[in-house]
Amino acid sequence: MRKTFVKTLIEEAKQDRDIFLITGDLGFMALEEFRDVLPNQYLNAGVSEQNMLGMAAGLALSGKKVYVYSIIPFATMRPFEYVKDDICYQNLNVKIVGVGAGFSYSLYGSTHHALEDISIMRSLPNMTVVCPGDPLEVKFATKASVKHKGPMYLRLGKAGEPVVNPRLKNFKIGKAVIVQNGKDATIIATSNLLQNAVEAGKLLKEQGVDCGVISMHTIKPIDQSAIIEAAKETKAIVTLEEHSVIGGLGSAVAEILAENNLKVKFKRLGVPDEYPHVIGSQRYLREKYGLSPQQVAQTIRNVISKRN
Amino acid sequence: MPKISFFKNKAREVRKLLLTAAFKGRSAHIGSALSTVDVIVALYFGILNINPKKPKDPKRDIFILSKGHGCLGLYATLALKAYFSKNILLKYFKDGTTLAGHPVLNAQPGIESSTGSLGHGFPTAVGLAYGFKKQKRLNRVVTMISDGECDEGATWEAALAAPNFKLNNLTLVVDYNKIQSFGTVKEVMDLEPLVKKWQDFGWNVIEINGHDFRQILAAFKRAKAHKSGPTAIIAHTIKGKGVSFMENTLEWHYFNLDEAKLSKALAEL
Structure with a gap:
């Protein structure tokens, strides 16, 4: 799922120069291509998730379509109040991309498990919550996210998930x-x-x-x-x-x-x-x-x- | 105090154990663990007031590994000190284990705090030290953070708090191996001048080579002797220390060992 997301976002970002990706110092063997091909649309904000989400709000106010990338607990829970006050309250165009749904990082322990994210993200006004089920849904959801105005949480697995529903043609946010x-x-x-x-x-x-x-x-x-x-x-x-x-x-x-x-x-x-x-x-x-x-x-x- | 050669031998044993456990569990974060080994060995074999037979002794000193992803160095040291068996260590990162890729409080004796998300262990250590002081207890608290962890806001909130509370029972070690998770510290978020930052926050700062036992042991002694507040030891270390093909690489934050690489690594130690 992660690879499909990055590949799709690179395609979109080449067309739309307002797309801007911020990572919280993660993305080894995932974000290198984006970083190298689109250096003017990329920032590694370091291991500073609160500052990163705050900056995302500022970048959105400056006119960017911002994507914030980290492992789910660090993308959603560590900076939760920044997501609420700065992104949702101000209804800004920021997409939070969390990798490692559920037990994707199983052996790393509960700090890295993502088992509360859907619950807390869906409680925020203005937030749209999208959890694709396979790489094909990731591709469609990523494309749809570029057109979607406002805050969105995109919950991804990790790497290597198979395509489950290859017949998928019509994908619409909010339509099962x-x-x-x-x-x-x-x-x-x-x-x-x-x-x-x-x-x-x-x-x-x-x-x-x-x-x-x-x-x-x-x-x-x-x-x-x-x-x-x-x-x-x-x-x-x-x-x-x-x-x-x-x-x-x-x-x-x-x-x-x-x-x-x-x-x-x-x-x-x-x-x-x-x-x-x-x-x-x-x-x-x-x-x-x-x-x-x-x-x-x-x-x-x-x-x-x-x-x- | 034992001789320097004693500590060097223990560190070699810890590195061997650590690599074997990493290989058996096929886990990442090997480079991040190797950089911590010498400081952790100095603590557990020479500095901390601890007794592995009484892991809950109320008088014990407490070490909190705030950079939880470097847990293999701690686990291997605890196993060598017989807090738990080497068999338990070798189940690390396998189905049915209690030894996760980040430490979990009480998962095994000697593990004093659940860490893994950066910027948590250090504030916990500040709270522990504050609690001991309030109760007029003599326990000392040591915590180790990573250089990437210095990016976190919470790190600097704790850095501001500890000198304010005059916590002379707290020692912080920055494992300054110069590589964080997606680049070098210099390119991602430069920390320099790091010594001055900690001094300006009110800490007694000691800068050392984190692989030189003479300097490590001397620094902890000076920290204990410093009475007016907390001490920060800036330990210059090498990510992957001890294994040539891992040293100073980003890759070994993530890569797993196979059998050939394990033998090559063990042969170098």
């Missing part, structure tokens, strides 16, 4: 992508777990369960009609995210279901309210928290078979 239809249940997935949703859908099909998959790449504004439709047409909704179960996609979907009085079986799959004491690879932590395709498929079977 129906990856596949199904009548027994619908998985609404976001960000780097879209792949596991699609794989769980395949496993369920083999087991005789017709499961739809929706890529909810935009968490804010969320696609209400896609959620309502899925709730009316399928028997169960399961949300899937590599993020805390508090405040992220699952919460956003639950808000829509509750306020529309939709009676549908519902389950949030994500990371529970804890810091893992024993850690491992991203795969290891996904399995620890029931987020592997097999575990997701099993949970969905359990949800469907539960009596009301």
Whole structure:
């Protein structure tokens, strides 16, 4: 995802000289090309995230379309008040690009895990929150971000994620992508777990369960009609995210279901309210928290078979 | 105090352990750990008032590695001091481990603070030193920050606070290896004149070669003797110190060791 983002932004920035990228001293084997090809549209602000977000606001006021790049906790949490006061409050044209969704930096520990970012970013007025599910969605989202005026948070995985939905053609911020239809249940997935949703859908099909998959790449504004439709047409909704179960996609979907009085079986799959004491690879932590395709498929079977 | 050769031997052992653990876990940040080794070995084998058999001794001195990404130097030193076994060290960065790529408080005995996001361990150390003073306890606190960490605003907030509170029980080490995560310090965010900055903030400043045990040990002794406030030791170090192909490179902030490179590195030590 990271490589696709940088490649797409370079293409866009060659056309639009107002695009300006600031990194918080990160980007080894990722940002070198941007730095070398577009030196007048690039700044390494050092390991100074608060100053970096403040400067981003100033650069936006000077007329630039600013992209701020760092690992998610350092792009969103360290400088949170700068994002609120300087970027969202003033409604400035700054895109915050966070790499390392969920457990992408699993073995580096909880300082580097990104499990609260969707929750806090979507609570800010004027902020649009986009969490692409695969590199193709990253490409479309990056292009759309250039045209979008105002603050945006773009949540990226790391490197090496596969294209999950190669048929994607129409991408619009705020419009969910129906990856596949199904009548027994619908998985609404976001960000780097879209792949596991699609794989769980395949496993369920083999087991005789017709499961739809929706890529909810935009968490804010969320696609209400896609959620309502899925709730009316399928028997169960399961949300899937590599993020805390508090405040992220699952919460956003639950808000829509509750306020529309939709009676549908519902389950949030994500990371529970804890810091893992024993850690491992991203795969290891996904399995620890029931987020592997097999575990997701099993949970969905359990949800469907539960009596009301 | 043991002889200089004793410290040199311990540092060699720590570097060997560190590289082996990095190889087994396929982890990054090797260069950042190698630059810290001599200072950390001096602390744990000669300076700190500690007892690995009583890791929670209320009278102990406390070391906080604020540059958490250099954790391998700390982990290997703690393992050599038998805070925990070498087997636990060799599970570092593997599935099911408690030894993450940044230190986690109490993950193993001897780890005194969770760090990894820059600019956190130092303010924690200021708070600890302040707390000990308030309670009239004699524990000393040492913290180590990186040069890149000097970019963080919080570093300078803590730098302003410690002399104001006259924390003579606090010693800070800047591991000045001149390379931060996406370039040299000079090209990314020049810190010079660094000694003067710390002096102007009110610190007793000692500038040393961070790989010379005579200078390291003498600096910590002078820090302890300085009674009017905190001491900052600016330790000039070499990123990747001890392994020729890692020394002074940005790449070894990120690269992993394979078997051939591990043997080559071990042979040099």
